[in-house]
Amino acid sequence: MLEMIEIGIDHSVAFRISGKVTEGDMSLVLTEAKEKIESHGDIVLLEQIDSFEGIEIAAVIEEFKYLFEVGISNITKVAVLTDNKWLETIVNIEDTFFRHIKMKCFATKDKESAIEFLKESEFKQ
Numbered sequence: 001m002l003e004m005i006e007i008g009i010d011h012s013v014a015f016r017i018s019g020k021v022t023e024g025d026m027s028l029v030l031t032e033a034k035e036k037i038e039s040h041g042d043i044v045l046l047e048q049i050d051s052f053e054g055i056e057i058a059a060v061i062e063e064f065k066y067l068f069e070v071g072i073s074n075i076t077k078v079a080v081l082t083d084n085k086w087l088e089t090i091v092n093i094e095d096t097f098f099r100h101i102k103m104k105c106f107a108t109k110d111k112e113s114a115i116e117f118l119k120e121s122e123f124k125q
Contacts, residue, residue, distance in 0.1 A: 002025035002026075002028060010040060013036055013043055016049075017049045019052075020054050021052075022056050025059065026058075026063055044118040045077070048082075052084070076101065077103070080106065081107070081108050082108060087105070091103050
């Protein structure tokens with residue numbers, strides 16, 4: 001299940017995941033991202049991962065379609081809220097790989113710190 005959440009940043013896409021990510025879930029997030037990009041240019045993401053039980057193949061296909069159509073160049077920062085260490089490792093690897101996107105993991109209880117990170121206007125390498 002995926003739930004969109006409001007974090008008080010106009011150019012943000014924020015959501016909470018628990019369970020398995022479906023095609024409908026992915027479409028919801030990607031539609032929101034496209035709309036925010038059209039309105040604001042660059043966007044930031046907040047992903048709160050309460051539990052993760054996999055992703056439907058149709059959701060992966062939706063994501064690939066989005067990547068070919070829109071790309072990721074408009075994403076400047078990603079904050080991930082999770083208490084799962086293996087997800088933190090993945091985020092750290094992605095941060096190294098995607099040099100133009102600043103990614104950072106936060107414990108679930110540190111949501112306010114994650115939001116402050118996204119609000120910081122200066123991109124720090």
